[in-house]
Amino acid sequence: MPVEVDKSRCPHNHVCPLIKICPVDAISQDQEGYPIINYDLCIECNKCTKYCPMGAMVIKD
Numbered sequence: 001m002p003v004e005v006d007k008s009r010c011p012h013n014h015v016c017p018l019i020k021i022c023p024v025d026a027i028s029q030d031q032e033g034y035p036i037i038n039y040d041l042c043i044e045c046n047k048c049t050k051y052c053p054m055g056a057m058v059i060k061d
């Protein structure tokens with residue numbers, strides 16, 4: 001299932017822990033600290049949605 005970032009939940013004030021857990025290096029961070037998903041790389045494993053402590057990675061409807 002495709003995922004997206006819920007910016008309202010992300011405090012964007014730290015190194016995003018999801019960068020390390022994504023198995024295909026599809027997550028990076030923008031200059032404001034929000035995670036960015038590279039959809040060309042993402043395999044939709046949904047690991048990041050389970051791992052984010054803020055619940056800021058959500059499955060798209």
Ligand code: SF4
Binds near residue numbers: 026027043045049
């Ligand atoms: S769904 Fe999986 S592959 Fe896609 S960004 Fe999240 S951890 Fe990476």
